[in-house]
Amino acid sequence: MKRIGIFGGSFNPIHLGHTTLAAYICEQGMVDEVWLMVSPQNPLKQDRTLLDERERLAMSRLAVAPYHTLKASDFEFTLPRPSYTYHTLKALRKAYPDYEFHLIIGEDNWNCFDRWYRGEDIIRETPIIVYPRKSESTEEPVLNEQFSTSVFQLSFLEHPPLLPYSSTEIRSLIAQGNDASHMLHPNVARYIEENHLYSDK
Numbered sequence: 001m002k003r004i005g006i007f008g009g010s011f012n013p014i015h016l017g018h019t020t021l022a023a024y025i026c027e028q029g030m031v032d033e034v035w036l037m038v039s040p041q042n043p044l045k046q047d048r049t050l051l052d053e054r055e056r057l058a059m060s061r062l063a064v065a066p067y068h069t070l071k072a073s074d075f076e077f078t079l080p081r082p083s084y085t086y087h088t089l090k091a092l093r094k095a096y097p098d099y100e101f102h103l104i105i106g107e108d109n110w111n112c113f114d115r116w117y118r119g120e121d122i123i124r125e126t127p128i129i130v131y132p133r134k135s136e137s138t139e140e141p142v143l144n145e146q147f148s149t150s151v152f153q154l155s156f157l158e159h160p161p162l163l164p165y166s167s168t169e170i171r172s173l174i175a176q177g178n179d180a181s182h183m184l185h186p187n188v189a190r191y192i193e194e195n196h197l198y199s200d201k
């Protein structure tokens with residue numbers, strides 16, 4: 001059965017930190033493919049600078065083009081909003097019954113998993129891959145006590161390549177007229193420039 005890692009985010013815009021990590025997870029053999037799930041609206045994040053989802057998807061497709069193991073997905077665009085991960089996983093399993101879906105999340109998200117909509121059901125049904133957000137972090141993920149009996153399969157990614165990039169920083173650099181291309185796939189940098197994204201000009 002093909003194993004698909006689901007890596008969700010706003011990807012506003014997608015940067016080399018995202019693609020490097022996703023490609024590494026495939027190289028480690030933890031899953032066969034990673035689908036970068038472009039989120040139309042994150043229930044935990046209110047962001048006024050959130051770019052149109054079609055544009056974020058277009059950039060994500062450019063960024064994953066060099067990797068045969070990575071795909072940028074618009075699957076959540078057709079689902080009811082807000083796009084809760086529980087609903088997304090359920091819909092994915094229905095749409096692709098021959099695939100096994102794994103959820104990839106940062107340890108920051110894992111640590112607040114009790115705030116996730118139906119978090120306990122997610123971990124009962126879905127293998128979870130947790131990765132550290134800081135390169136010096138080597139701690140195994142702490143399992144929230146209330147969930148400890150129901151976890152199905154939990155893997156911790158040790159020493160992944162973590163690039164210290166963030167979409168917020170990229171948006172802010174561009175808005176100030178500075179260059180952020182070192183953090184972006186060259187085609188994404190060109191797309192942003194040609195479409196005057198994240199800048200007032």
Ligand code: ATP
Pocket residue numbers: 008009010011012017018021105106109162163164165166167168169
């Ligand atoms: P923002 O700065 O707008 O909050 P972001 O750079 O954190 O964005 P998201 O689109 O929120 O990007 O990220 C999607 C997923 O990628 C999240 O789970 C986030 O934890 C993770 N992520 C963000 N930056 C990195 C990075 N540099 N390396 C690895 N993972 C990252």
